[in-house]
Amino acid sequence: MFNKILIANRGEIACRVAATCKRLGIVSVAVYSDADANAKHVAACDEAVHIGGSTAAESYLRIERIIEAAKKTGAQAVHPGYGFLSENEDFAHACEAAGIVFIGPPVSAIAAMGSKAAAKALMHAAAVPLVPGYHGDDQEPQLLQREADTIGYPVLLKASAGGGGKGMRVVEKSADFAAALASCKREAASSFGNDRVLIEKYLTRPRHVEVQVFADQHGGAVYLFDRDCSVQRRHQKVLEEAPAPGLSAELRREMGEAAVAAARAVEYVGAGTVEFIMTGDAFYFMEMNTRLQVEHPVTEMVTGQDLVEWQLRVAAGEPLPLKQDQLKLDGHAIEARIYAENPARGFLPSTGALKHLRMPEGVEFTIGETTRAPVRIDSGVREGDTITPFYDPMIAKLIVHGADRDEALARMNRALRACEVVGPHTNVEFLQRIVTSEPFATADLDTGLIERHHDALFAPAQKPFKEAVALACAALMTREGGVAHGASPWDALSHWRLNGSYRQKIEWRDTETDSAFAATYVRDGALRSLEYAGASEPFKWQAGEGAHEFRATIGDSRVKGRVFIDGDVFHVFCQGAALAFEWKNLLAHAADTEHGEGRLTAPMPGKVIAVLVEPGAVVEKGAPLIVMEAMKMEHTIGAPAAGKVAEVLYAVGDQVTDGAQLLVMEVE
Template identity: 45%
Template structure:
């Protein structure tokens, strides 16, 4: 065992964004000088601004900058770094990178090279865990990669079967096979994704447990061989095999199960002579658990563990890398309260969660409270979400004395959090935490599919939300007319004064649109309207409501159905979001000159910025609706472009390797 006792003074963080910012926060508190890297796209990024110094690393694509080992090492030498922290993602689990750092005499803030290698291959790790008597899911983890042989092994396991890239992670190279007909295409797709993402097309296959939970254990080992587990995290709510909500401790999980899984995780870590922070992931199925994989790095969701244990895991990493013993023993660790984390992504849940890009034109953060509401992010208002990197914007982490209080705090923080300019999953997350099964802790990896109707369907605009928005509109317009507006944006439709009448009550009609561009109208008669309070008669679908309203900071209080209630309303560029304890509504103020783009039937445009990695058709070819015509890669995921109708290919507008912009015409078809 190679024990290091050198103090870290100058730390190079070989990562970007939220990850780099998070590591800096702990390292700088310890008096460590932090060195950042940046690409062309990241020149003005938050992690660059918060570092003690920052060095240019190359062009925007990660393969030309953050993933180039030689460039990172050269910056480390030129900047005088005595240690490198890889963050999580990018080169964090690259054994060659870890070896090169140590060969250069620089401290590697991570596990031993052999441990990375052992867990970097899913098949090799399964073999090692089998020897260590850590329970495994039945399946094939061998070296024979002949497609016919793999097909036979898959059939032996019994459907459904999960095919995975052996070197994979984050849902890449994974396919669920339901029957024999799906085997050939699933093998080819998983091999291709494994090769593109990890440079390795080796596959393994396992029995697919239909409704498991994803429960993982945070482990820590020092260079002296001491090891502890910092309890479990439940990461069951996922989309595309990537986590959306994480919490600690796991709901409906006994102390006996916690101890058994924790001890199995330590057993796994010791089997590979592990050092530092690691996460052992298990599938949990009604009291039985199976080893899934071990991530030889800190995880994105580590903050929930920090919240319930009161420990700084990045500080632990730096201390272990310096050769210090673990700060606490197992008996000194305990769980206090409950924590949840949600990941805010630039993506469109209504468009198969495809990544989105653009400018964060408006960001309204939740109220941050030390120890209770935390936000880990690498971006701020005005920043660009580019197509080059993972689309995660931030992580919202909350803590409560118990799970019920924690969930209540999370709901409140999500209501306060608003982003405009880029489509995000914030609205989707608010729906997730309001599902009754989630409140009860009844979760599984199938959660999103099981509650698809509640999560994905637009259930319309709630009447009381519409009334709240109308009240706010009327009061803010009065404030403007009386010279008390908070800004001078006279182009804002909320500020138009077109209903003034002399010697009679003001009557007007307000026009709105829904998500699907359905136009609807609301009639408003002003009975009285002062700066801070108003009285109106509002007609919606021939139903008349007499309403009073008043503004209190960023909330509207209104009297509706004989009671006063409150709602929070955010207006941005004609878009309106209304939140209260009963959920949310989103709609828009209608503009008569609004220009809606309508594609011609049969045309195919890019759903997001990305790269063309495969073309499966030719000009003149006859195709059927649903045929895959092209595959794009964006933000580390593949997206199939399929024929919308039966037809003939008239033109293919791009070639392999081209970077295309969102809405660019990809293929022109002539409908049959």
């Protein structure tokens, strides 16, 4: 076994690998960029080496700097995590040339599976079922258009060297193909340095089911069962679970054996994932990821195995820890990816400081029985850290385990209700809606679930408004020196009156709806009430035992919750909901009228990669105007209404900040 390894990654996967190293007594070395100088993964490792600027291109993608760091620290091996250089054959080759073990498959296997088109050809030769499509070398646009027309629409464009949902476009009709191809190629070139694409028939209502495989250097190969990763947005996974619901034992075995056969076909070594697309009981090979997957924790939870330890042992030349007949499934596990993003704005990534971060009670990964703990948290950030525009905006992976799927679902719902994040927008509420929705609860899964149930998943939320207002008022009066019900009046004197009643009008603004309202706290002797929304109800409250905790009774409702105060904004977490109220000693925020004024602003920090119009152009509503890139994803800014472009304020290559005005339009 190795004595020291370097982890060529960041965030939660670097923390995850470091945890196994610590348990096994292996010294871990972190690498970090300027933006990550104080990151959690740096603190989690025994040593750390600075490798460059804040962008991935300046740091985590610099092969020579990582090899130099490994040599400098005496690391015997490099664990690439996932993303970045994990499936880069040049990096694996550079490690080999430097005499450093690459904890992953051989260069030849990465090369064989790194190109989706080449992988499809290999699987075709091995008689693995494939979705109809074009995987050829000729990338001439007119030829690609003809191939798509022949396959029949809708078709799916995919970056040949891609992964993670980047460089993918669904094209519904022939007239849209050219624009989609150009966009797909730009994103592929930016993300992977390769703009080649392949075309596949787009299957309607398919499931995405993948199989975890492992192979050693002695000819051993096994599958550690399957995962369903069908719930996706922007072709990126949101919820994953193991085992995949609804598979018969025979189908599960058949898919597992097919995955092992695929691995053997390329003389695979290490951890890999063979991804299938399914319709009914029919499954088709999509691709093989030659690395550990983001969703590997659900497999660990249902098998009780530490997959990172397996990786280290296999890379050190040891045989697989278990044979196929020794691997058993135990219960059900679900993983939710908590992202800093705004689902209401097309899941745009959100940036900013994590002013308050509280996850449900759980364990960070160690080993043994903790792999089956009811709740597990894998995270690469802490309260006070900043979500930057440079990397993936994941906050944490929330993983739950249950005796069966129903129990796991109940635990996931409860765990999500306990999440508290103040700072950037998150998808926590959206995840709650999915896991409690009928299609997910009944395992009616397919990759279009979010789109098909869009109206229900994005409907206005019903929240415990009255109870949250009561808790906010309680927190405000505590901050301003008020007296909790039952406390001594001498503890605070700000609201004390001799022989008289007391009325305090509190003006609030609901930050979600931007609506103003007022609540009036009334104390008349021993009687206390809160007047709000046209009614007066008895009101009493007290601070809880823990930080930010409050209990209140408003009318006949008793509520407990937590209030985090950020300046004059009161973030209330109660009954599984999150609300925020601004105390109106601050100026109310102006309503967003930018579209009505013909102003178009950047939805997030990023770089302008295409300007599609010139000043004077007359455009229709929805016409694409500017294309931005942020976090390796493209975002097209469309015209909010028909009108004339008066001025373009940025050029291709310019960096823009969140909210920066991009164009001026004269709206009809």
